Amino acid sequence: MKIKCLVIDDERLAREYLKNYISKIPELELLGDFNSPLKVTELIKKGEVDLLFIDIQMPDITGVEFIKSLTNKPEVIFTTAYQEYALEGFNLSAIDYLLKPFSFERFFQAVNKVIDRFESKTGKSIQTQFPEPAQTTYAETYLTIRADRKFYKINFDDIKYIEGQKAYVSFHTSKKRITALASLKELEEALPKKQFIRIHKSYIVSVKEILSLEGNIIEVEDVKLPVGKIYKEDVMKVFGI
Missing domain, CATH: 2.40.50.1020 (LytTr DNA-binding domain)
Known part of the structure; x- marks a missing residue:
């Protein structure tokens, strides 16, 4: 089983950072990366997205405002450089909150929470293995x-x-x-x-x-x-x- 995810961040380097991490976890399937939440509304409405990695501070609309606007919400992991938004993020039932810059280990911890939640929902086991050291x-x-x-x-x-x-x-x-x-x-x-x-x-x-x-x-x-x-x-x- 693949957990289908999107990366939404207005900073290109931040998107590359996340794409690199996502590529190392076989259970994650990246559907795409975008610089604005407004570009993925229809995709989310169709129910094709399981997980969002989304920044909070963005020019068009904040990540928090965007999540509040959704009726068919996927799982959410907020990524931001601003710690003060953590409480609001958790109030939206986000799975986790990653404070930039974050390590792969911290990212992996957050993804494991997503995997646990999907196992609970589906009743199926999703085996994830930490990448082997070089x-x-x-x-x-x-x-x-x-x-x-x-x-x-x-x-x-x-x-x-x-x-x-x-x-x-x-x-x-x-x-x-x-x-x-x-x-x-x-x-x-x-x-x-x-x-x-x-x-x-x-x-x-x-x-x-x-x-x-x-x-x-x-x-x-x-x-x-x-x-x-x-x-x-x-x-x-x-x-x-």
């Missing part, structure tokens, strides 16, 4: 990471930068983006020091991919990444400063 091994020119029941061989030369996202790490490579449960600190210690540099608590970059440094911003291809204060001195050395 198993990483290192060779001279590449690393092998096991995630999502696959082995990925990631060549050091293909890595542009590595982004830490709470318990997850995303490898941004010239071929694809690979996300797995892993430790950025472990990667920093294991990767070749001459090829990679930690520039921020959330980023490791390939030295050869660095194009420029302006203030506290490093440019890697068409992406601009922040440089943390404690890493600035090491970054300056890359430029011979």
Whole structure:
């Protein structure tokens, strides 16, 4: 059984964040992501949506106002950066309230509440398994990471930068983006020091991919990444400063 869900948030990055999390739980089926609640009214009226991940503060209509307007309400998980809206959200019988930025573990807890409620409604068991931790091994020119029941061989030369996202790490490579449960600190210690540099608590970059440094911003291809204060001195050395 799949729980059909929608993501509604006016911020693109927030939608991408949620889509990434949703893709890791087999029991969730994402029907789409939207920047306004007004775009999904008909879909919800048809009863095709089981679960909404919805922001509260949006330009057209707030998430709370939108949920109040519905007669055929799906289950709701509010996502917002404003803690003061939590009580109002729960008064609307929302399953949970996720305060941004939230980790995958916190997201997973909320989804488990949805699964429990659906099991109670349908009388059917929905088995959900926490994603397996990544198993990483290192060779001279590449690393092998096991995630999502696959082995990925990631060549050091293909890595542009590595982004830490709470318990997850995303490898941004010239071929694809690979996300797995892993430790950025472990990667920093294991990767070749001459090829990679930690520039921020959330980023490791390939030295050869660095194009420029302006203030506290490093440019890697068409992406601009922040440089943390404690890493600035090491970054300056890359430029011979």
